Structures are given as C-alpha cells and as structure tokens.
Amino acid sequence: MSAFAYRDGELCAEGRTLDSIAREFGTPCYVYSRAALETGFREFLAGCSGRDALVCYAVKANSNLAVLDVFARLGAGFDIVSEGELARVIKADGDPKKTLFSGVGKTETEMRRAIAAGIRCFNIESAAELDRLDAVARSMNTRAPVSFRVNPDVDAKTHPYISTGLRDNKFGIAHEDALPLYRRAATLPGIRIAGIDCHIGSQLTETGPFVEALDRVLALIDALAVEGIAIEHLDLGGGLGIRYRDEVPPSIGDYLATLFKRLGSRKLSVMFEPGRVLVGNAGLLLTKIEYLKPGEAKNFAIVDAAMNDLMRPALYDAWHDILPVRQRAGESHAWEIVGPVCESGDFLGHDRPLAVQAGDLLAIMSAGAYGMSMSSNYNTRPRAAEVMVDGDSVHLVREREHIEALFSGERRLPA
Numbered sequence: 001m002s003a004f005a006y007r008d009g010e011l012c013a014e015g016r017t018l019d020s021i022a023r024e025f026g027t028p029c030y031v032y033s034r035a036a037l038e039t040g041f042r043e044f045l046a047g048c049s050g051r052d053a054l055v056c057y058a059v060k061a062n063s064n065l066a067v068l069d070v071f072a073r074l075g076a077g078f079d080i081v082s083e084g085e086l087a088r089v090i091k092a093d094g095d096p097k098k099t100l101f102s103g104v105g106k107t108e109t110e111m112r113r114a115i116a117a118g119i120r121c122f123n124i125e126s127a128a129e130l131d132r133l134d135a136v137a138r139s140m141n142t143r144a145p146v147s148f149r150v151n152p153d154v155d156a157k158t159h160p161y162i163s164t165g166l167r168d169n170k171f172g173i174a175h176e177d178a179l180p181l182y183r184r185a186a187t188l189p190g191i192r193i194a195g196i197d198c199h200i201g202s203q204l205t206e207t208g209p210f211v212e213a214l215d216r217v218l219a220l221i222d223a224l225a226v227e228g229i230a231i232e233h234l235d236l237g238g239g240l241g242i243r244y245r246d247e248v249p250p251s252i253g254d255y256l257a258t259l260f261k262r263l264g265s266r267k268l269s270v271m272f273e274p275g276r277v278l279v280g281n282a283g284l285l286l287t288k289i290e291y292l293k294p295g296e297a298k299n300f301a302i303v304d305a306a307m308n309d310l311m312r313p314a315l316y317d318a319w320h321d322i323l324p325v326r327q328r329a330g331e332s333h334a335w336e337i338v339g340p341v342c343e344s345g346d347f348l349g350h351d352r353p354l355a356v357q358a359g360d361l362l363a364i365m366s367a368g369a370y371g372m373s374m375s376s377n378y379n380t381r382p383r384a385a386e387v388m389v390d391g392d393s394v395h396l397v398r399e400r401e402h403i404e405a406l407f408s409g410e411r412r413l414p415a
Helices: 018-025 034-047 065-073 083-091 108-117 127-139 175-185 208-226 252-263 276-282 312-316
Strands: 004-007 010-013 029-033 053-058 077-080 099-101 121-124 144-151 191-197 233-235 269-272 283-293 300-303 322-324 333-338 347-354 361-364 385-390 393-398
Touching (some): 010 018, 018 361, 018 393, 029 276, 034 053, 034 065, 034 252, 034 385, 065 083, 065 385, 065 393, 077 083, 083 099, 083 108, 099 108, 121 127, 121 191, 121 233, 127 144, 127 175, 127 191, 144 175, 175 191, 175 208, 191 208, 208 252, 252 269, 276 283, 322 347, 347 361
Parallel strands (some): 029 385, 053 269, 099 121, 121 144, 144 191, 191 233, 233 269, 300 333
Antiparallel strands (some): 004 010, 029 283, 283 300, 322 361, 333 347, 385 393
C-alpha cells in the first residue's frame, strides 16, 4: 500500500492529511514517509538474506539527516561523494566503517578526513586519483582500502545525463585499463586492494544492462585472480529505477535475485548503492496555487514551488505526477504547472488535466530523490521546509530557510 493515498477525497501521508501539514508547516514543503523508507530498505535486506552483502544508501539522492537516521537505525551502510556527505553520515550516527567514498574529484582534504574517519573503501575513478590517495595514505602512515570503479562501456538505456557506464562518460576507469592499473596498485605502499566497483547509471528499468555489466566485471575478477590479485568485495552500485509515470521497473527482490543467480557460488562480499529506489516514491513536494492564468494557447497554474525547489523537470524534462490534495468536482482543464522563477524553463509539469482553483494545494509526487538535495537559492528564494511523517505524527526535519540567512555570509564593500 502506498504511503500516500486518498481518504474521503483528501490526499494523505500515512495518518496525516497533506492539508493539515500545509497549514502547520507552510508551502512549498517536502513531505517524506518513514514507513515507505523502511519498507524499501527492508526489501533490500530480505533480497540479500543468506548472502554476505552490505546495502549502502546513496546519500546524494536525499541527504536529510532524518532520512539518514532512518537508514542508519536499520543497519545501512552509506555511499558518499563528498566530505560534506561524510559529515552528514557521522552526524546521523551512520557507521564510517560501512561507508564507501565514490566520485571523480576527491580532494586531498577529503581523502585525509575519510581515512581518519575509518571508511570502508574508496571507489577510485582514475589513475591520477590512485596516485594522490597513495601519497596521502603514506603521509598518514597507513594504507587506504580501494576498489576501482570500472566502466564496462554498457548502455544503461536511461537519460544521457544520468548514464555513467559508457566509454564517453566521465566516470570510472575504462575496462581495458583496469587490469594494468590493478597491477600498479598492488605495488603501491599506501594502497590496499579491497574490491571492484561498477555503476552504470540511474533510473534503470530493466535488468539486462545490470547483467551485462556484471558479466564484464566477473571476467575481470577472474583475470585478476590469475595474476594473484584477490578481490574481497564486489560493489554492484545502484541505479534501479522507480515508477514515475508508466515505467515498469523490476521489483527490488527480482533485481537482486537476477544478480545473485549470475554470481552463483562465488565467495565474494557484495555491496549495493541504492538511492532513488529507496527514497524517490517515499517523498513528495507540497505546493500551493497562487494564481490561475488562463490563455488562448495555454493555461498556467502558477504555484509557490519552482525549479529551484525541484530541478528535475527543467534539467531532465522529467515527468512527475501532480495530484490535487483535495479532489474537487467540476470540469478539468489542461494546466501548465509553473513557478515564479524568471525562467521559461521554470515548470513542474506540462498539460496536466486538473479541476483546480487559486489557493488549492498540489502534490508533486515521486519527489523524494534528487528533489531537496538538488535545490538551490536561485532568485534568492529560501529553500523549502522538510517534514517526516511517522504514522499520525509529523516531525519538522529541516526548517524553512529565512531570507536573511541567504546573504548572512556576504559582505558589502567598505565605504
């Protein structure tokens, strides 16, 4: 059962109406369901039952401390891409020893802080990064555990901006370069080879690309074994998609079963880095219609949320379902759902059939992933509040920003 459903014509989040949440916390406002977060993670745990596996939530999808706290209490590991995300994981009582550090541009400072925190592994994405980490680790009189993110040149069949496994993507080490680089890593005194990593993209809705990438990585593991380079863990990344509109992605259980079947009886610790699939449909963006602006060519519903609150439609032309919080009788009209930002690309949805009036509340669905985490202060707009619904309770998990705070670190020129 969905965490968000209509009851008596009113859209609810678990045990609370969205109307009551808007009255208490204002709009725009991100609303998350604790039950939905826990259900998704437990599906991963069930699918990994009996296996040596670690599920590392991809923090970039939604980095709110309350979200991280929910997963940490369930025993999650974490996949991070910055020292800021590492700080968030630690603040939320996440375990650094279950934390993987991905990303193509790790700085020396980030490496030092991650080593000092005792993270599980660095996912290395270039020869230059390997050399830098070796030097940093030697200066700290230690050896850094590494896994190479191997780019298998597999088409994830997703949006080009979120495809990461092709030869022309910036991510990872080319498949043909991986073996010689592992050989070199084995000679470096500041490096300890721990694993191999592969992540081919996001919002994948079929298992074929995952399997194709896995087969290429397993062949590389076998080649490494011949040379006496042992791999302790296999990190299969994330990328499993969700339903936004009419997609039919595999269930978490089917996805895991397919990959584990391919792995067979290999004695490897396996890691996963799910993000969107855990949080995407566990959150929505609540917004209010400020004005209705009918026209000959198009009808515009101008809402108080904008592209700075939810970037995905403007960035990817992404589709999010848009539902009225209170179902209203009357004739529907096609509306462009747009925000107040001074850009023609400031839209949340095109041509949506709705029976609405000014002042009505709308729910932008499937906004739990890459919503608040990609938001900005463009047009000097304070970022939205975030709340977590837990049964009949609602917790404010991020206060709405105040305008004065947006320029509190700025300075005028001296007189």
